[in-house]
Amino acid sequence: MTHFSQRDNFSTAARVLGALFYYAPDSTEASALVSALKTDGWQAQWPLEPTALSALAELLQSEADEPLPQAWQRLFVGPYALPSPPWGSVWLDRENVLFGDSTLALREWMRDNGIQFAVQQNEPEDHFGALLLLTAWLAENGRHTECEQLLAWHLLPWSTRFLDVFIEHANHPFYQALAELARLTLAKWRSQLLIPVADKPLFR
Secondary structure (H helix, E strand, O other), X not given: OHHHHHOOOHHHHHHHHHHHHHOOXXXXXXXXXXXXXXXXXXXXXXXXXXXXXXXXXXXXHXXXXXXXXXXXXXHHOOOOOOOOOOEHHHHHOOOOOOOOHHHHHHHHHHHHOOOOOOOOOOOOOOEHHHHHHHHHHHHHOOOHHHHHXXXXXXXXXXXXXXXXXXHHHOOOHHHHHHHHHHHHHHHHHHHHOOOOOOOOOOOO
């Protein structure tokens, strides 16, 4: 998986997407990234053809009535039901629960591979943003086999469905564009994987 870590800014893209899905837009971890995506120039550094990103760049820069932090609260925290929950087990578990069997399988895989990755208090490890951040960390630390396994076994089997629903119901131009950027980026990664993506039934 050398091509993921050394070419096309793989880990940078994974880290940017992960932070923007995981942290509030006005947080220390995400605020500078939000500003970067709202200005021109980032497209040239992204591991996709710049021409494919022009419409997304316009959408990221467009104004919205709903403030960005308020949109993030609505989409990722609540208090009302989230339109597209960002945890894998909600999509992979028949009962649509947090900390489901798929979360436990991810924990076992992490334990077997000696991977310790801190998430926010009481947060399931299978959060879409957290898994992207972990993907970046694995690539940056030369753990290419584990990086591919994480994508193929624990993220890509459900992420397309999550992003499709997220885009449909986000109702905010920045997050719609961010999710489309994630969908395009993950589709390219999927085409580069050396191992097949696990075929898992989805229940939402």
